[in-house]
Amino acid sequence: MNWSWFHKLGSPKWFYQWAGRWGSPCVYLGALLLLIGIGWGLGFAPADYQQGNSFRIIYIHVPVAVLAQSCYLGLGVAGLVTLVWQMKLAPVFIKAVAPIGAVMAFIALVSGAIWGKPTWGTWWVWDARLTSVLVLFLLYMGVIAIQNTIEDRVFADKAAAVVSLVGTINLPIIKYSVEWWNTLHQPATFKLTEKPAMPMEMWLPLLFSALGLYVFCAGLAMWRMQNEVLHRERRANWVKKEVMGDGV
Amino acid sequence: MNYRAFLKSEWLGLIRRKQDTLNAILFFVMVITLFPLGVSPDASFLAPAAGGIIWCATALSILMAVEGMYKEDYSDGSLEQWLTSSLSLSWLVFIKTLVHWLVVLVPLVCILPVLASMLFLPMDLVGVVLVTLLLGTPAMFFFGSIGAALTVSLRRGAVLMLLIIMPLYIPVIIFATGAIRAAQLGMPFSGQLAILAALSLMSLVISPVMAAISIKASVK
Amino acid sequence: MNYRAFLKSEWLGLIRRKQDTLNAILFFVMVITLFPLGVSPDASFLAPAAGGIIWCATALSILMAVEGMYKEDYSDGSLEQWLTSSLSLSWLVFIKTLVHWLVVLVPLVCILPVLASMLFLPMDLVGVVLVTLLLGTPAMFFFGSIGAALTVSLRRGAVLMLLIIMPLYIPVIIFATGAIRAAQLGMPFSGQLAILAALSLMSLVISPVMAAISIKASVK
Amino acid sequence: MAFDSLSDFFQMGTHGSYVWSTYAISFLALAGLFLSTRMQRKQLTKSLKKRYRREQDR
């Protein structure tokens, strides 16, 4: 197998150019897909027979919840890579993606809370999923806070890596513990309703919006990583050329 | 410097200072007495909630005890000395955390029966609470140690510390109180205890390594 | 140094550091989330206990915010500078405590509604809780300030003093939660509020003097 | 279209306010993320340019 791509990935310059090629298409294509999915879901999917129209929140809620989790997984991997292989781009990834993940977790919380009002009659219950998303949000805040508080870059990177990694190990434990705790005490009515498999016309728009959000966030991540790379490599010659080059 | 001398000095420091320890204990007592005062002094409210209250108090006081664990060592230059010695930083962290655990836990365990009876916890449950404490608190200390190490060099970085540690404490509290509740209902609870023990073991392994990385990064 | 510069620097310090403040708030949030997790997530348990839980959390986080209030000033020599300046130590203490109160209380009040609803506290009681917080917390800060001043230089022994300060918190908590409970039952509660206000006023007068004396004694 | 009229679409039965506020908040948050990333780049290039100019002047 040819590993040269992997070593190239370690090179900020190569990454910067690669991301320059793929970043914008991803962002705009993702946004388009997302809008299509949401528009479709809002306007054309049939209403749910139990929840009526409030279920339409699903088209933002689920993609965002899924992404919040995926992003954290990414952080954990990047944390491990930072500590073990000390690849230059891994901490850049952590710094760039943590805020994206935090926003996703935040939207998941807010959309879930709003959705809860008509369906459960309350904004918040101490349900397993909700609690674990809340914790996830806290984890993101921890990573962001540590990046922002520590001015020394090397230290900040290490610290953020430690937090991301430990958080990832902990995430399944939290999920499990919370689910277990909740099933002991929560009446089943609070569990997310297990509906029969969704009809196609409900499911397709969801697929679109989920896919769209993924691509959108990937693009954003590339942009943010580019920013970070520029900042970190500001002393390198290629950055100088890059910055001074585009229309002085 | 060698490991034995280090262990002895940590021990001596905690005994000599007393304050940190006593602070943690006092905090513990205070949280527990606040509940009957602030919420309700009824046995019907307190008895079922007792396990939870005790564990919340424990978590908070451990947090207090652990928070500034390395702060003095940072400001008086001891961390630098740890790094220049040829001893393994992970072992030093391990020893220090273990000593802290012992010094806080023993008095806490000693006053537990008194406090438990103030909360109308049935005597036969006190044993269960004790076991959960013994199995669960190491995880809290060791995870806390990571947070403390990460934030030593930050000028009062306790917020971060809380943010980082809180998610790590939640499973411990859930399983511990779960075990107590199961015991209250007469159900088996060895599963929860096993998980608690597993969490503590995991923390024992991860934490010294992670804390050592953080300490190393914060000496500048 | 003059009072304005001092006020400005205290303010700046708290804002710059953020930690203390955020720390207290986070601690507050943490205590409040620990309860549903550790004791019971049921609305039937949480709703009646909410007032008490919020006050316990407040007391604990204030204790935490206030505890190390003068520690940094002691170790970096600022206390000596306060003493050599021709400013009144009592006023400096007063200003510092007041700034701390403001900086902790404002965000705490801001997140209160969210947390209250997570504890299923009825919306009309949130106002009452807020009023008790506004009236009661100054007493906690000012009494706490005495404790912090007493313990700042302490090598041993002053733990006793801490023991004396802590009981001062208890009346505040009793009257505050008493007011909330009365409101819950639809009874009048202005009496309790008046007592809270009186406690705060008393602390406002006593504390700067006492704290100044302790600070003076601890610079050696 | 799952709705009979545009006003139906906006009302979504009784749940309009919930659905629309969710989407409004979500949109704002995502747009914020997007814009902050763009702004970050703009400011970065500006400050880097300033820095390089200053270096050249020296």
Next chain:
Amino acid sequence: MYKPINLQIKHLCIERGERLLCQKLSFTVEGGELIRIAGENGSGKSSLMKALLGWLPIEEGTIEFNGEDISVHRDSLLAEQLYIGHATGIKDIFTVQENLSLYCPNSHESDRLEALRNLNLADFEDTPAGDLSAGQKRRVALTRLWLTDKQIWFLDEPFTALDAQGTLTLEHRIKEHLASGGAVIMTTHQPLQTLLPKIIELKT
């Protein structure tokens, strides 16, 4: 120019733990005088200074400022004194500029810049003091000497961590202050380059 002053120490004894320091010490400080308290490590120099500032109880003897016993009336001395000790009161989280605003709130912007320039700190105005080297941190504390109008300076080892050029700058400033009628009481273990102090020797 300052008014004439007179600080008179008579038969002073102070105690630290069980140890009696400076037995029956007597000396006078007047405007324009530089007093150097000398003695071995642990002989009680810092303690004597703290006793003069009123932080240590006096076992025996009196301290009079302009004829008034300062254990009775301290205000007139308080208004005139400036102390820089082993710990300087400079806050690590504040920038150099902010530290100065705290300690010298009434000084002009231009004076501050001038003082910072004197001490080679002009480039570090907006650096947090915690990110400075040991000597630079000491310099931040010393900047106050350029910005104050206090008459009596108590300096406990002010040359600590300063390099040769910094030492000279500080000595120069002290000379200026003496010339305008100020008084300086200081301790140091280093030999002074250009100053001629009156020496008070403490025995152990």
Next chain:
Amino acid sequence: MYKPINLQIKHLCIERGERLLCQKLSFTVEGGELIRIAGENGSGKSSLMKALLGWLPIEEGTIEFNGEDISVHRDSLLAEQLYIGHATGIKDIFTVQENLSLYCPNSHESDRLEALRNLNLADFEDTPAGDLSAGQKRRVALTRLWLTDKQIWFLDEPFTALDAQGTLTLEHRIKEHLASGGAVIMTTHQPLQTLLPKIIELKT
């Protein structure tokens, strides 16, 4: 007598914040040599020392100990180094005796007494370090130099707060160490009385 050693610094660059310190610095340290890192306040002396100890990342260049790059293998240097910095690691709540037991656990009781006597601390064995004067606290930290068998000493301003007699005692000890084949890397702003160091000058 120690074995011969060789610490080689090649083209070293380190960075602090935005500031580039010691550009392309090269020098060698061998057994019996005293290196004095000189330079103004803030020129990067302490930072250089921290880089040698491996606490600051190295931007460029290498450091080799006995031919091995220490960024790869640090253990052999670790086993030989002793560092006393601005903060000494001495704990205020411990007595002098207890501090020594922590840092020199393998030393004999009699050696310790001897070392304390050398530094005029014999009477203070059971005093908490927090109750000592500035110079005495420094002496407690320096006692380690009499009790150690480490070969390479990194001393960051070891003369701080010492009186004249203390300075001479320390210089004497350093001379002994050099004579037996040890190496010392130090910074100080004071002129040395009896030692003849090799000077490494840092420019700002």
